[in-house]
Amino acid sequence: MRVALITGGTSGIGLSFARALAREGAALVLVARDRARLDAVAGELTAAHGVRVETLVADLVDRADQARVAARLREGDVDTLINNAGFSLKTPLVDGDDDLADRAYEVMGRAPRVLSGAAASVMKQRGEGWIINVASVSALTRQDSYSALKAYALALTEVLAQELIGTGVHVTAVLPGWTRTEFHARGGSGRKGVPGVLWLDADRVAREALRDARQGRVISVPSKRYKIGAALLNGLPNAAVRAFSRRIKGKAKNPEGAAS
Numbered sequence: 001m002r003v004a005l006i007t008g009g010t011s012g013i014g015l016s017f018a019r020a021l022a023r024e025g026a027a028l029v030l031v032a033r034d035r036a037r038l039d040a041v042a043g044e045l046t047a048a049h050g051v052r053v054e055t056l057v058a059d060l061v062d063r064a065d066q067a068r069v070a071a072r073l074r075e076g077d078v079d080t081l082i083n084n085a086g087f088s089l090k091t092p093l094v095d096g097d098d099d100l101a102d103r104a105y106e107v108m109g110r111a112p113r114v115l116s117g118a119a120a121s122v123m124k125q126r127g128e129g130w131i132i133n134v135a136s137v138s139a140l141t142r143q144d145s146y147s148a149l150k151a152y153a154l155a156l157t158e159v160l161a162q163e164l165i166g167t168g169v170h171v172t173a174v175l176p177g178w179t180r181t182e183f184h185a186r187g188g189s190g191r192k193g194v195p196g197v198l199w200l201d202a203d204r205v206a207r208e209a210l211r212d213a214r215q216g217r218v219i220s221v222p223s224k225r226y227k228i229g230a231a232l233l234n235g236l237p238n239a240a241v242r243a244f245s246r247r248i249k250g251k252a253k254n255p256e257g258a259a260s
Helices: 012-023 035-049 063-073 098-126 145-163 202-214 224-235 238-253
Strands: 003-007 027-032 053-057 080-083 129-134 169-174
Touching: 003 012, 003 063, 003 098, 012 027, 012 035, 012 080, 012 129, 012 202, 027 035, 035 053, 053 063, 063 098, 080 098, 098 129, 098 145, 098 169, 129 145, 129 202, 145 169, 169 202
Parallel strands: 003 027, 003 080, 027 053, 080 129, 129 169
Antiparallel strands: none
């Protein structure tokens, strides 16, 4: 029986991963903070697909909770780990909200490192496994503290993938662009000025990410338009990337001026 553990698995891209895997018959371990929401999603998936869904209430800001999830991974039955939990981070590095930045690091920086390490150790012994870290195409830019944190997630994935070459364990960073979820609204960044063509569907992101992970790709960029954008950003000199990032950040602050 395949078993997948998904952090932030009750909403957004995480829920799309859960639904996609449940359709395939995989058993799930869903990790989130809200017990009521966990129970509701578990009930939905079991009723729709007949799969076993285990729930684990954990706040990944808390290192003790990170350790509990890591211990669950060390039990050895999980063959797919999806580090998806996260939230929007718009505080500046200078005179910003240090508490918010620290919480973001715990959830989107330290937790993926700790959980990936725990999962990889067991998967390597088994000789098979998949680790998917949900980063962002903003990891290729230099817009803000969120970009910096997602750049860390991307680098972490690539380093771990290098360490695990030849073990049968595959590690993939997913770099979605704007995706229609509650993520931006919850983080106070609804992005009304973002052109419609730039928005992705969460189910598509999950579907393409799973496909790329199974093909052994280290980096997955859902949709052709974002693949082209990522290729262009990767080919630009650092100074040009910084200039582009300043322009995008300026439009985000003034959505009335954003292209439509």
